Amino acid sequence: MSITQNYKLNLIQWYPGHIAKAEKKLKEQLKRVDVVLEVRDARIPLATNHPQxxxxxxxxxRVLVLNRVDMITPLARSLWTDWFKRQGEVPYFTNAQQGQGVIAVSKAAQAAGVEINKRRSDRGMLPRPVRAVVIGFPNVGKSALINRLLGKRVVESAARPGVTRSLRWVRISEQLELLDAPGVIPLKLEDQEAALKLAICDDIGEASYDNQLVASALADLLLYLEAVATDVLPKKPLETRYDLDPTTDTGEAYLHALAQHRYKGDVERTARQLLTDFRKGFLGTIPLELPPNV
Structure with a gap:
């Protein structure tokens, strides 16, 4: 099912001038890096996979980190674990805000560096700390992960995307140094369905999009997932939250009905509230993507 079929193409636009500069600097620094910690959003692990x-x-x-594990159901986590393993990858699930899963990520990064220092030793060179970089879309929790790895707040972390604007090295321990990089989004994202999911999850950085269209798409997506994957979602998340049955409506119709039901007909306010409620977890633990062929 395509959630973009009812919406005009190029719905999401962004103006990532600082991201283009950051990407150039990142490429220069990558030459000095041993290990890449790729952080994705556990709610949308495919949409937050940067094409480059x-x-x-x-x-x-590479160490694959799926952050915000607290925002998906245990069954969704299990399905994604199995799927990634079939692709030959081991996903590390974290809740960086609370520190869950962070020690395992640190150990994985250091283990990747053991081989590097063995090669250095074989060439008669002294061992050095493993150099890792944390890369991912804006607002997926990279800075929160670094702060947890370090055990104190050294990297600015905020709920708004695009807080990290420059590259800096942070010494985690004698064994590990981390490069905190700004969120990177593609200069152009051809896949508008992925762009919609990034907008819904607030993982898109400096973007321009219509809240009402994005909220309608969220409602459509929830209705679709409820129909095809009932066991992976909380029961009737929209009806439970808003006391309004959405089953016969499109996402757009539901948004307008909800505006009349709860917000005096103010559709824009309703759209913002729906997106905020999803992003804060008030609709429950909801994955917006399921592994292909599940």
């Missing part, structure tokens, strides 16, 4: 990631990682070790 494979090119950036190259032959380096």
């Amino acid at each position: 990631m494979t090119e950036w990682v190259g032959s380096k070790e």
Whole structure:
């Protein structure tokens, strides 16, 4: 099912001038990096896979981190774990705000560096800390992860995307140094369905989009997932939250009905509230993507 079929194309636009500069600096720094920690949003692990990631990682070790595990159901986590393992990858699930899963990520990054220092030793060179970089879309929790790895707040972290604007090295321990990089979004995202999910989850950085269209798409997506994956979602998240049955409506119709029902007909306010409620977890633990062929 395509959630973009009812919406005009190029719905999401952004103006990432600072991201283009950051990407250039990132490419320069990547030459000095041993391990890439790729952070994605556990609610949308495919949409938060940057199309250039494979090119950036190259032959380096990569640790795949799926953050916000607290915002999806245990069954969704299990399905994604199995799917990634079938692709030959081990996902590390974290809740960086609370510190869940962070020690395992640190160990994985250091383990990747053991081989590097063995090669250095074989060439008669002294060991050095493993250099890792944290890369991902804006607002997926990279800075929160670094602060947890370090055990104190050294990197500015905020709920609004695009807070990290420059590259800096942070010494985590004698074994590990981390490069905190700004969120990177593609200069152009051809896949508007992925762009919609990024907008819904607030993972898109400096963007321009219509709240009402994005909220309608969220309602459509929830209705679709409720129909095809009942066991992976909380029961009737929209009806439970707003006391309004959405089953016969399109997302757009539901948004307008909800505006009349709760917000005096103010559709824009309703759209903002629906998106905020989803982003804060008030609709429950909801994955917006399921592994292909599940």
